[in-house]
Amino acid sequence: MSTAAPPATEPLYRCMTKGVKGAAESFEYGMSWVTSRRARLKVFPDRLECGDWAIPYAAITDGVLFETRQMFIPCYILKVRTATECYQFGLNGNKFWRSELPFPVTRQKGRLKYSAVSIAMRVVLLICLAWYWWSSTR
Numbered sequence: 001m002s003t004a005a006p007p008a009t010e011p012l013y014r015c016m017t018k019g020v021k022g023a024a025e026s027f028e029y030g031m032s033w034v035t036s037r038r039a040r041l042k043v044f045p046d047r048l049e050c051g052d053w054a055i056p057y058a059a060i061t062d063g064v065l066f067e068t069r070q071m072f073i074p075c076y077i078l079k080v081r082t083a084t085e086c087y088q089f090g091l092n093g094n095k096f097w098r099s100e101l102p103f104p105v106t107r108q109k110g111r112l113k114y115s116a117v118s119i120a121m122r123v124v125l126l127i128c129l130a131w132y133w134w135s136s137t138r
Contacts, residue, residue: 016040019039059083065106
């Protein structure tokens, strides 16, 4: 049985994700997630890959793993910053993200903020639901 590290061509972990390039500074609900990239995130010993995005760990200047809950389900948002871009990835609550990662991250816990667009969309939805309820009870 070999104890050698897996070759760089084999991912250590992979999962489906929603990814945003040019993400906001804060962790929030917003329009960028509506048009986000849906792809498989691959964690390699030396880089992250999501579709045609390849982010070498040597290029990461800051990494934050934000733990939150979506309804009652635990989930994570990974934000990695390079010299030229900022990426965010929505992740499931898999135990992989609780373990030691192959790149440095600061771990944070909290609640997602609501962007102005997100709040406006929710208000419009509530108005539409109230109108529907009102018109169906007349």
